[in-house]
Amino acid sequence: MSNQAGELIGTRIAELRARRGLTQTGLAMRAHVSKSLLSKVECGQRPASPAFVAACARGLNVPVSELLGQPYADELRRDKLDVLLQPIRVGMENWDVPLDWETPPRPASVIRHDVDRLLVMRRHAEYTPMLRELPSVIDECVHAVHTTSGEEQRLAHACLAGTFRCVFTAAWKFGYLDLATVALDRIALAAPRADEPGLSAIQAYLRAQTVLAHGRYDIGMRLTDRALRDLEGLESRRPERLHAVRGSLHLRAALIAGRAKNRDAADGHLQEARLLAQQTGELPDYGLTWGAPNVGVHAVVIASELDDYDGAIQLADEVRIPAGWSRSRAGHHWMDLGRIHAWAGSQATALTCLERARRVAPQQTKYHPTTRETIIQLRRRERARSGSLARLAAWAGVP
Numbered sequence: 287m288s289n290q291a292g293e294l295i296g297t298r299i300a301e302l303r304a305r306r307g308l309t310q311t312g313l314a315m316r317a318h319v320s321k322s323l324l325s326k327v328e329c330g331q332r333p334a335s336p337a338f339v340a341a342c343a344r345g346l347n348v349p350v351s352e353l354l355g356q357p358y359a360d361e362l363r364r365d366k367l368d369v370l371l372q373p374i375r376v377g378m379e380n381w382d383v384p385l386d387w388e389t390p391p392r393p394a395s396v397i398r399h400d401v402d403r404l405l406v407m408r409r410h411a412e413y414t415p416m417l418r419e420l421p422s423v424i425d426e427c428v429h430a431v432h433t434t435s436g437e438e439q440r441l442a443h444a445c446l447a448g449t450f451r452c453v454f455t456a457a458w459k460f461g462y463l464d465l466a467t468v469a470l471d472r473i474a475l476a477a478p479r480a481d482e483p484g485l486s487a488i489q490a491y492l493r494a495q496t497v498l499a500h501g502r503y504d505i506g507m508r509l510t511d512r513a514l515r516d517l518e519g520l521e522s523r524r525p526e527r528l529h530a531v532r533g534s535l536h537l538r539a540a541l542i543a544g545r546a547k548n549r550d551a552a553d554g555h556l557q558e559a560r561l562l563a564q565q566t567g568e569l570p571d572y573g574l575t576w577g578a579p580n581v582g583v584h585a586v587v588i589a590s591e592l593d594d595y596d597g598a599i600q601l602a603d604e605v606r607i608p609a610g611w612s613r614s615r616a617g618h619h620w621m622d623l624g625r626i627h628a629w630a631g632s633q634a635t636a637l638t639c640l641e642r643a644r645r646v647a648p649q650q651t652k653y654h655p656t657t658r659e660t661i662i663q664l665r666r667r668e669r670a671r672s673g674s675l676a677r678l679a680a681w682a683g684v685p
Contacts, residue, residue, distance in 0.1 A: 294330050294334070294659065294662050294663075294666075295327070295334040295339060295353055295354065295355075295655075295659055296327040296328040296329065296330055296334055297328070297330075298352070298353050298355065299313075299324075299327065299328055299334070299342050299346070299353060300328040302346050302348060302352070302353070303328075303346065306346060308346075310324050310325055310328070313342065313345050313346065316344075316345035316346075317341040317342045317344060317345030317346075318341060318345075319338060319341050319342070319345075323338070324342075330663075330666055333625070333628070333629055333659065333663060334353075334659070335591070336499070336545065336591075337501065337545045337546075337547075337591070339353050339354065340499065340500055340501025341501055343500070343501070344500075344501060349463065350463075350499055350500055350501075351461050351463050354461070354655040355655065355658070356460075356461025356463075356655060357460055357461030357462055357653075358460075358461065358653060358683060360683070361652070361653070361683040362460060362653070367413070367414070367417070367460065370414065370417035370418060371417065371456070371457075371460070371462065371465070373421040374417065374420055374421055374424070374453055374456075374465075375465060376421070377420070377421045377424045377425060378424070378450075378453065378465070378468055378469065378472065380428060381428055381446070381472055381475065381476070383428075383432075384428075384429060384432035384433060385425060385428060385429045385432075387429055390433060391426050391429045391430040391433060391434070391442075392426065392430075393438070394430055394434065394437075394438045394439075394441035394442045394445060395441065397423070397426055397427060397430060397441075397442065397445050398441060398444070398445050400419070400423050401423065401427075401445045401448040401449060402448075403419075404416050404419060404420065404423065404448070404449065404452050405448055405451065405452065405573040407452075408451070408452045408455050408456075408573060408614070409570070409573060409575060409612040409613070409614055409615075410612065410613040410614060410647075411459075411613050411614040411617060411647035411648075411649055411650040412613075412649075413456050413459070413460075413649045413650070414649065416452055416456065417456055420449060420452055420453060423445075423449055424446070424449045424450075424453075427442055427445045427446040427449055428446065430442035430445070430446075431443055431446060431476075431479070439479075440479070440480055440481050441480075443476050443477075443479035443480040444476075444480035444482055444485065446472075446476040447472075447473050447476040447477045447480055447485050447488075448573070450469045450470075450472040450473045450476060451469075451473060451488065451492070451573060453465065453466075453469040453472075454466050454469035454470055454473065454492055457469060458495070458496075459649075459650055459653060459654070460653050461653070461655075463496075466496070467496070470489065470492055470493055470496065473485075473488070473489045473492065474486075474489050477489050483516070483517060483520040483528065484517075484527050484528050484530075484531045484571070484572050485572070486513075486516070487513045487516065487517055487528075487531045487535065488531065488572050488573075488574075490509050490510065490512065490513035490535070491510070491513065491531070491534055491535055491538055493509055494506045494509045494510050494535075494538050494539075494542065495538065497509065498538075498541065498542050498545065503542050503543075503545060503546035506538075506539075506542040507539060507542055507543065507546075507551075510535050510536075510538050510539040510542070511539070513535050514532060514535050514536070514539075517531065517532055517535075526566060526569060526571070527569070527571040527572060529562055529565065529566045529569065529576075530566065530569040530570075530571045530572060530574050530576035531571075531572060531574070532562060533558075533559045533562040533563060533566070533576050533581075534574050534576055534580075536555045536556070536558045536559040536562070537555070537556075537559050537580065537581065537584045539551070539555040540552045540553075540554075540555035540556045540559065540584060540588055541584060541587065541588055541591070543555060543588075544587075544588035544589075544591035544592055545591045547591075547592065549592055552588050552591075552592070556581065556584070556585055556588065559581050559584070560578075560581050563576070563577050563578040563580075563581050564578070568608070570612075575611070575612035575614070575615040579605065579606065579607055579608060579611060580615060582601070582604065582605040582606075583605055583607075583615065583618075583619040583622075585601050586598050586601045586602045586605065586619070586622065586623065586626070587619075587622045587626075589601055590622065590625075590626045590629070595626055595629055595630040596630070598623075598626050599623075599626060599627070599630065602623055602626075605619070607619070613646050613647045614647055614650060616646045616647065617643045617646040617647025617650050617651055618643075618647075618650070618654075619643075620639045620640070620642040620643035620646060620651075621639070621640065621643045621651060621654055621656045621657055621660075622656065623639045624636045624637070624638075624639035624640040624643065624656075624657075624660050625656050625659070625660045627639060628660050628663050628664060633664055633667060633668065636660060636664060637664060637672070637674060637675055637678070640657060640660060640661070640678060641674070641678065643657070644678070644681070651682075652681065652682050652683070657682055658682060658683075658684055661675070661678060661679050661682060661684050662684060665679060665684075
Protein backbone atom coordinates (compact mmCIF):
# COMPACT_ATOMS: atom_id res chain seq x y z
CA MET A 287 0.00 0.00 0.00
CA SER A 288 2.94 2.33 -0.34
CA ASN A 289 1.23 4.11 -3.23
CA GLN A 290 -1.28 5.35 -0.63
CA ALA A 291 1.26 6.17 2.05
CA GLY A 292 1.21 9.88 1.25
CA GLU A 293 -2.55 10.15 1.33
CA LEU A 294 -4.51 11.52 4.23
CA ILE A 295 -7.10 9.22 5.71
CA GLY A 296 -9.67 11.71 4.49
CA THR A 297 -8.54 11.13 0.92
CA ARG A 298 -9.13 7.40 1.27
CA ILE A 299 -12.56 8.03 2.77
CA ALA A 300 -13.48 10.27 -0.16
CA GLU A 301 -12.27 7.73 -2.73
CA LEU A 302 -14.11 4.81 -1.12
CA ARG A 303 -17.24 6.92 -0.71
CA ALA A 304 -17.18 7.74 -4.43
CA ARG A 305 -16.73 4.06 -5.33
CA ARG A 306 -19.77 3.22 -3.20
CA GLY A 307 -21.77 5.89 -5.05
CA LEU A 308 -22.39 7.80 -1.82
CA THR A 309 -22.65 11.54 -1.38
CA GLN A 310 -21.12 13.17 1.67
CA THR A 311 -24.62 13.46 3.09
CA GLY A 312 -25.23 9.75 2.48
CA LEU A 313 -22.03 8.64 4.21
CA ALA A 314 -22.58 11.09 7.07
CA MET A 315 -25.99 9.56 7.70
CA ARG A 316 -24.62 6.00 7.56
CA ALA A 317 -21.66 6.79 9.81
CA HIS A 318 -23.61 9.03 12.21
CA VAL A 319 -21.16 11.91 11.79
CA SER A 320 -21.83 15.47 10.70
CA LYS A 321 -21.59 16.30 6.99
CA SER A 322 -19.57 19.39 7.86
CA LEU A 323 -16.95 17.38 9.73
CA LEU A 324 -16.82 14.76 6.96
CA SER A 325 -16.24 17.47 4.37
CA LYS A 326 -13.41 19.03 6.39
CA VAL A 327 -11.71 15.67 7.00
CA GLU A 328 -11.92 14.68 3.34
CA CYS A 329 -10.21 17.88 2.20
CA GLY A 330 -7.60 17.81 4.97
CA GLN A 331 -8.88 20.76 6.99
CA ARG A 332 -9.56 18.60 10.06
CA PRO A 333 -7.70 15.50 11.28
CA ALA A 334 -9.44 12.14 11.29
CA SER A 335 -9.78 11.01 14.90
CA PRO A 336 -9.79 7.27 15.67
CA ALA A 337 -13.49 7.48 16.54
CA PHE A 338 -14.24 9.21 13.23
CA VAL A 339 -12.26 6.61 11.27
CA ALA A 340 -14.12 3.76 12.98
CA ALA A 341 -17.48 5.40 12.25
CA CYS A 342 -16.65 5.91 8.56
CA ALA A 343 -15.33 2.35 8.24
CA ARG A 344 -18.68 1.06 9.49
CA GLY A 345 -20.54 3.39 7.13
CA LEU A 346 -18.45 2.25 4.16
CA ASN A 347 -18.49 -1.41 5.25
CA VAL A 348 -14.70 -1.75 5.10
CA PRO A 349 -12.08 -2.68 7.72
CA VAL A 350 -10.58 0.20 9.68
CA SER A 351 -7.17 -0.90 8.39
CA GLU A 352 -8.25 -0.07 4.82
CA LEU A 353 -8.87 3.55 5.76
CA LEU A 354 -5.57 3.65 7.64
CA GLY A 355 -3.72 2.23 4.64
CA GLN A 356 -2.46 -0.80 6.57
CA PRO A 357 -0.55 -2.99 6.30
CA TYR A 358 2.30 -1.01 4.77
CA ALA A 359 3.33 -4.00 2.69
CA ASP A 360 6.17 -2.49 0.65
CA GLU A 361 7.87 -1.09 3.74
CA LEU A 362 7.45 -4.37 5.62
CA ARG A 363 9.04 -6.23 2.72
CA ARG A 364 11.84 -3.69 2.54
CA ASP A 365 12.58 -4.25 6.24
CA LYS A 366 12.16 -8.03 5.75
CA LEU A 367 9.51 -8.20 8.44
CA ASP A 368 7.08 -10.03 6.15
CA VAL A 369 9.61 -12.87 6.00
CA LEU A 370 9.58 -13.10 9.79
CA LEU A 371 5.79 -13.07 10.00
CA GLN A 372 5.19 -15.96 7.59
CA PRO A 373 6.63 -18.74 9.83
CA ILE A 374 4.45 -17.42 12.63
CA ARG A 375 1.37 -17.69 10.42
CA VAL A 376 2.33 -21.31 9.72
CA GLY A 377 3.01 -22.03 13.38
CA MET A 378 -0.31 -20.54 14.47
CA GLU A 379 -2.18 -23.07 12.34
CA ASN A 380 -1.53 -25.72 14.97
CA TRP A 381 -2.23 -25.60 18.65
CA ASP A 382 -4.26 -28.78 19.28
CA VAL A 383 -2.20 -31.50 17.54
CA PRO A 384 0.96 -32.89 19.21
CA LEU A 385 4.13 -32.63 17.18
CA ASP A 386 6.03 -35.69 15.97
CA TRP A 387 9.13 -35.02 18.04
CA GLU A 388 11.38 -37.80 19.27
CA THR A 389 12.80 -35.66 22.06
CA PRO A 390 10.72 -34.37 24.96
CA PRO A 391 10.26 -30.63 25.44
CA ARG A 392 12.37 -28.75 27.92
CA PRO A 393 10.89 -28.32 31.41
CA ALA A 394 8.06 -25.80 31.35
CA SER A 395 9.92 -23.59 33.82
CA VAL A 396 12.79 -23.28 31.31
CA ILE A 397 10.38 -22.53 28.46
CA ARG A 398 8.79 -19.93 30.74
CA HIS A 399 12.13 -18.14 30.93
CA ASP A 400 12.17 -17.78 27.13
CA VAL A 401 8.53 -16.63 27.06
CA ASP A 402 9.27 -14.02 29.71
CA ARG A 403 12.12 -12.72 27.53
CA LEU A 404 9.77 -12.48 24.57
CA LEU A 405 7.24 -10.56 26.66
CA VAL A 406 9.98 -8.12 27.67
CA MET A 407 10.86 -7.65 23.98
CA ARG A 408 7.19 -7.00 23.33
CA ARG A 409 7.03 -4.32 26.05
CA HIS A 410 10.10 -2.63 24.60
CA ALA A 411 8.88 -2.85 20.97
CA GLU A 412 11.84 -5.02 19.93
CA TYR A 413 9.79 -6.79 17.30
CA THR A 414 12.50 -8.20 15.00
CA PRO A 415 14.25 -10.39 17.62
CA MET A 416 10.88 -11.34 19.08
CA LEU A 417 9.54 -12.48 15.71
CA ARG A 418 12.68 -14.51 15.01
CA GLU A 419 12.28 -16.54 18.20
CA LEU A 420 8.51 -16.94 18.30
CA PRO A 421 7.98 -19.84 15.83
CA SER A 422 10.25 -22.30 17.63
CA VAL A 423 8.93 -21.31 21.07
CA ILE A 424 5.32 -21.72 19.89
CA ASP A 425 6.10 -25.22 18.60
CA GLU A 426 7.78 -26.20 21.85
CA CYS A 427 4.87 -24.88 23.90
CA VAL A 428 2.38 -26.83 21.75
CA HIS A 429 4.46 -29.98 22.15
CA ALA A 430 4.69 -29.44 25.91
CA VAL A 431 0.95 -29.08 26.48
CA HIS A 432 0.38 -32.44 24.75
CA THR A 433 3.20 -34.43 26.36
CA THR A 434 3.06 -33.28 29.98
CA SER A 435 0.54 -33.37 32.81
CA GLY A 436 -0.23 -31.67 36.10
CA GLU A 437 1.72 -28.55 37.01
CA GLU A 438 4.01 -28.91 33.97
CA GLN A 439 1.04 -28.91 31.63
CA ARG A 440 -0.59 -25.96 33.40
CA LEU A 441 2.58 -23.92 33.09
CA ALA A 442 2.97 -24.97 29.45
CA HIS A 443 -0.49 -23.55 28.71
CA ALA A 444 0.51 -20.30 30.42
CA CYS A 445 3.61 -20.20 28.21
CA LEU A 446 1.51 -20.81 25.12
CA ALA A 447 -0.83 -17.94 26.05
CA GLY A 448 2.23 -15.71 26.46
CA THR A 449 3.54 -16.51 22.98
CA PHE A 450 0.13 -15.82 21.45
CA ARG A 451 0.13 -12.48 23.29
CA CYS A 452 3.37 -11.60 21.51
CA VAL A 453 1.90 -12.63 18.16
CA PHE A 454 -1.16 -10.47 18.78
CA THR A 455 0.96 -7.42 19.50
CA ALA A 456 3.16 -7.76 16.41
CA ALA A 457 0.21 -8.51 14.11
CA TRP A 458 -1.81 -5.60 15.49
CA LYS A 459 1.07 -3.14 15.31
CA PHE A 460 1.88 -4.04 11.69
CA GLY A 461 -1.74 -3.99 10.55
CA TYR A 462 -2.32 -7.72 10.03
CA LEU A 463 -5.65 -7.77 11.78
CA ASP A 464 -6.56 -11.25 10.55
CA LEU A 465 -3.51 -12.71 12.29
CA ALA A 466 -4.23 -10.65 15.41
CA THR A 467 -7.74 -12.12 15.53
CA VAL A 468 -6.36 -15.67 15.32
CA ALA A 469 -3.90 -14.92 18.13
CA LEU A 470 -6.73 -13.53 20.26
CA ASP A 471 -8.76 -16.71 19.75
CA ARG A 472 -5.74 -18.85 20.67
CA ILE A 473 -5.27 -16.91 23.92
CA ALA A 474 -8.92 -17.58 24.75
CA LEU A 475 -8.28 -21.32 24.35
CA ALA A 476 -4.98 -21.48 26.25
CA ALA A 477 -5.66 -19.08 29.15
CA PRO A 478 -8.33 -21.11 31.02
CA ARG A 479 -6.10 -24.21 30.95
CA ALA A 480 -3.35 -22.23 32.66
CA ASP A 481 -5.58 -21.91 35.74
CA GLU A 482 -4.47 -18.31 36.26
CA PRO A 483 -7.45 -15.91 36.31
CA GLY A 484 -5.42 -12.93 35.16
CA LEU A 485 -4.66 -14.54 31.80
CA SER A 486 -8.34 -14.79 30.89
CA ALA A 487 -8.76 -11.15 31.90
CA ILE A 488 -5.84 -10.25 29.63
CA GLN A 489 -7.72 -11.83 26.72
CA ALA A 490 -10.70 -9.59 27.51
CA TYR A 491 -8.36 -6.59 27.77
CA LEU A 492 -6.95 -7.30 24.29
CA ARG A 493 -10.36 -8.03 22.80
CA ALA A 494 -11.57 -4.68 24.12
CA GLN A 495 -8.70 -3.12 22.16
CA THR A 496 -9.96 -4.61 18.91
CA VAL A 497 -13.58 -3.58 19.41
CA LEU A 498 -12.38 -0.11 20.45
CA ALA A 499 -10.56 0.25 17.14
CA HIS A 500 -13.72 -0.72 15.28
CA GLY A 501 -15.90 1.71 17.21
CA ARG A 502 -17.90 -0.89 19.16
CA TYR A 503 -17.76 1.10 22.37
CA ASP A 504 -20.79 -0.59 23.93
CA ILE A 505 -19.21 -4.02 23.48
CA GLY A 506 -15.88 -2.77 24.78
CA MET A 507 -17.43 -1.43 27.97
CA ARG A 508 -19.33 -4.67 28.53
CA LEU A 509 -16.17 -6.70 28.02
CA THR A 510 -14.16 -4.69 30.53
CA ASP A 511 -16.99 -4.58 33.06
CA ARG A 512 -17.49 -8.34 32.81
CA ALA A 513 -13.76 -9.01 33.16
CA LEU A 514 -13.62 -6.82 36.28
CA ARG A 515 -16.60 -8.64 37.78
CA ASP A 516 -15.06 -12.02 36.99
CA LEU A 517 -11.92 -11.06 38.91
CA GLU A 518 -13.86 -10.25 42.08
CA GLY A 519 -13.11 -12.73 44.85
CA LEU A 520 -10.59 -14.68 42.79
CA GLU A 521 -7.16 -15.56 44.07
CA SER A 522 -3.88 -15.76 42.21
CA ARG A 523 -0.59 -17.41 42.99
CA ARG A 524 0.66 -13.83 43.26
CA PRO A 525 -2.27 -11.62 44.34
CA GLU A 526 -0.61 -8.37 43.26
CA ARG A 527 -0.69 -9.59 39.67
CA LEU A 528 -4.48 -9.28 39.66
CA HIS A 529 -4.20 -5.65 40.79
CA ALA A 530 -2.16 -4.92 37.67
CA VAL A 531 -4.86 -6.53 35.51
CA ARG A 532 -7.68 -4.69 37.29
CA GLY A 533 -5.92 -1.38 36.88
CA SER A 534 -5.24 -2.02 33.21
CA LEU A 535 -8.88 -2.96 32.62
CA HIS A 536 -9.97 0.31 34.22
CA LEU A 537 -7.60 2.21 31.90
CA ARG A 538 -8.95 0.38 28.86
CA ALA A 539 -12.51 1.16 29.97
CA ALA A 540 -11.58 4.82 30.52
CA LEU A 541 -10.16 5.05 27.01
CA ILE A 542 -13.27 3.47 25.50
CA ALA A 543 -15.49 5.85 27.46
CA GLY A 544 -13.37 8.81 26.35
CA ARG A 545 -13.66 7.86 22.71
CA ALA A 546 -17.41 7.45 23.19
CA LYS A 547 -17.43 11.03 24.62
CA ASN A 548 -18.66 9.77 27.99
CA ARG A 549 -16.64 12.02 30.28
CA ASP A 550 -18.18 10.84 33.54
CA ALA A 551 -17.45 7.17 32.83
CA ALA A 552 -13.93 8.00 31.65
CA ASP A 553 -13.21 10.02 34.80
CA GLY A 554 -14.65 7.27 37.01
CA HIS A 555 -12.46 4.54 35.55
CA LEU A 556 -9.41 6.79 35.58
CA GLN A 557 -9.95 7.49 39.28
CA GLU A 558 -10.25 3.76 40.03
CA ALA A 559 -7.01 3.15 38.16
CA ARG A 560 -5.29 6.03 39.94
CA LEU A 561 -6.24 4.66 43.37
CA LEU A 562 -5.01 1.18 42.45
CA ALA A 563 -1.71 2.58 41.19
CA GLN A 564 -1.18 4.38 44.49
CA GLN A 565 -1.59 1.05 46.29
CA THR A 566 0.56 -1.11 44.05
CA GLY A 567 3.28 1.02 42.51
CA GLU A 568 4.87 -0.26 39.29
CA LEU A 569 3.99 -3.84 38.32
CA PRO A 570 5.11 -5.50 35.05
CA ASP A 571 3.01 -8.65 35.51
CA TYR A 572 1.33 -10.37 32.56
CA GLY A 573 3.48 -8.30 30.24
CA LEU A 574 1.54 -5.18 31.27
CA THR A 575 2.90 -1.72 31.90
CA TRP A 576 1.06 -0.88 35.09
CA GLY A 577 1.58 1.98 37.52
CA ALA A 578 1.09 5.70 38.03
CA PRO A 579 2.99 6.78 34.87
CA ASN A 580 0.71 4.64 32.70
CA VAL A 581 -2.34 6.20 34.36
CA GLY A 582 -0.82 9.58 33.52
CA VAL A 583 -0.24 8.87 29.83
CA HIS A 584 -3.76 7.44 29.54
CA ALA A 585 -5.19 10.61 31.08
CA VAL A 586 -3.43 12.59 28.34
CA VAL A 587 -4.87 10.61 25.44
CA ILE A 588 -8.33 10.42 27.04
CA ALA A 589 -8.42 14.23 27.31
CA SER A 590 -7.60 14.40 23.60
CA GLU A 591 -10.38 11.91 22.81
CA LEU A 592 -12.70 14.31 24.60
CA ASP A 593 -11.38 17.08 22.30
CA ASP A 594 -9.66 18.85 25.19
CA TYR A 595 -6.27 19.37 23.55
CA ASP A 596 -5.14 22.15 25.87
CA GLY A 597 -6.03 19.98 28.85
CA ALA A 598 -4.17 17.04 27.32
CA ILE A 599 -1.04 19.15 26.89
CA GLN A 600 -1.26 20.35 30.49
CA LEU A 601 -1.63 16.77 31.73
CA ALA A 602 1.35 15.73 29.64
CA ASP A 603 3.49 18.28 31.47
CA GLU A 604 2.80 16.36 34.67
CA VAL A 605 3.81 12.95 33.27
CA ARG A 606 7.18 11.63 34.44
CA ILE A 607 8.33 8.55 32.54
CA PRO A 608 10.75 6.56 34.73
CA ALA A 609 14.07 5.18 33.51
CA GLY A 610 13.74 1.70 32.05
CA TRP A 611 10.01 2.10 31.45
CA SER A 612 8.26 0.17 28.68
CA ARG A 613 9.54 1.61 25.40
CA SER A 614 6.35 0.54 23.69
CA ARG A 615 4.21 2.62 26.05
CA ALA A 616 6.67 5.54 26.06
CA GLY A 617 6.82 5.55 22.27
CA HIS A 618 3.04 5.45 22.06
CA HIS A 619 2.83 8.39 24.46
CA TRP A 620 5.13 10.51 22.29
CA MET A 621 3.20 9.58 19.14
CA ASP A 622 -0.08 10.53 20.81
CA LEU A 623 1.42 13.77 22.05
CA GLY A 624 2.74 14.53 18.58
CA ARG A 625 -0.74 14.13 17.16
CA ILE A 626 -2.23 16.28 19.94
CA HIS A 627 0.26 19.12 19.32
CA ALA A 628 -0.39 18.89 15.57
CA TRP A 629 -4.13 19.22 16.18
CA ALA A 630 -3.47 22.14 18.54
CA GLY A 631 -1.36 23.87 15.87
CA SER A 632 2.06 23.46 17.53
CA GLN A 633 3.92 22.16 14.50
CA ALA A 634 7.48 22.27 15.85
CA THR A 635 6.52 20.59 19.13
CA ALA A 636 4.60 17.90 17.25
CA LEU A 637 7.69 17.09 15.17
CA THR A 638 9.84 16.96 18.31
CA CYS A 639 7.43 14.48 19.88
CA LEU A 640 7.51 12.22 16.81
CA GLU A 641 11.30 12.29 16.84
CA ARG A 642 11.26 11.22 20.49
CA ALA A 643 8.87 8.39 19.64
CA ARG A 644 11.26 7.30 16.89
CA ARG A 645 14.24 7.24 19.26
CA VAL A 646 12.35 5.32 21.95
CA ALA A 647 10.54 2.71 19.81
CA PRO A 648 11.60 2.96 16.15
CA GLN A 649 9.76 -0.04 14.69
CA GLN A 650 6.51 0.76 16.45
CA THR A 651 6.71 4.41 15.43
CA LYS A 652 7.53 3.66 11.80
CA TYR A 653 4.55 1.36 11.28
CA HIS A 654 1.94 3.17 13.34
CA PRO A 655 -0.75 5.06 11.39
CA THR A 656 -0.65 7.91 13.93
CA THR A 657 2.91 8.69 12.85
CA ARG A 658 2.04 8.78 9.16
CA GLU A 659 -1.12 10.80 9.53
CA THR A 660 0.65 13.35 11.75
CA ILE A 661 3.56 13.66 9.31
CA ILE A 662 1.17 14.25 6.42
CA GLN A 663 -0.70 16.88 8.45
CA LEU A 664 2.58 18.64 9.30
CA ARG A 665 3.76 18.60 5.69
CA ARG A 666 0.50 20.11 4.46
CA ARG A 667 0.75 22.92 6.98
CA GLU A 668 4.45 23.72 6.87
CA ARG A 669 5.20 27.22 5.60
CA ALA A 670 8.85 26.55 4.87
CA ARG A 671 10.47 23.25 3.96
CA SER A 672 11.79 21.52 7.05
CA GLY A 673 14.76 19.23 6.61
CA SER A 674 13.92 17.41 9.85
CA LEU A 675 10.35 16.74 8.73
CA ALA A 676 11.48 15.62 5.28
CA ARG A 677 13.96 13.17 6.82
CA LEU A 678 11.34 11.78 9.20
CA ALA A 679 8.87 11.40 6.32
CA ALA A 680 11.45 9.54 4.21
CA TRP A 681 12.26 7.24 7.11
CA ALA A 682 8.58 6.47 7.72
CA GLY A 683 7.93 5.82 4.01
CA VAL A 684 5.72 8.87 3.46
CA PRO A 685 6.54 10.27 -0.02
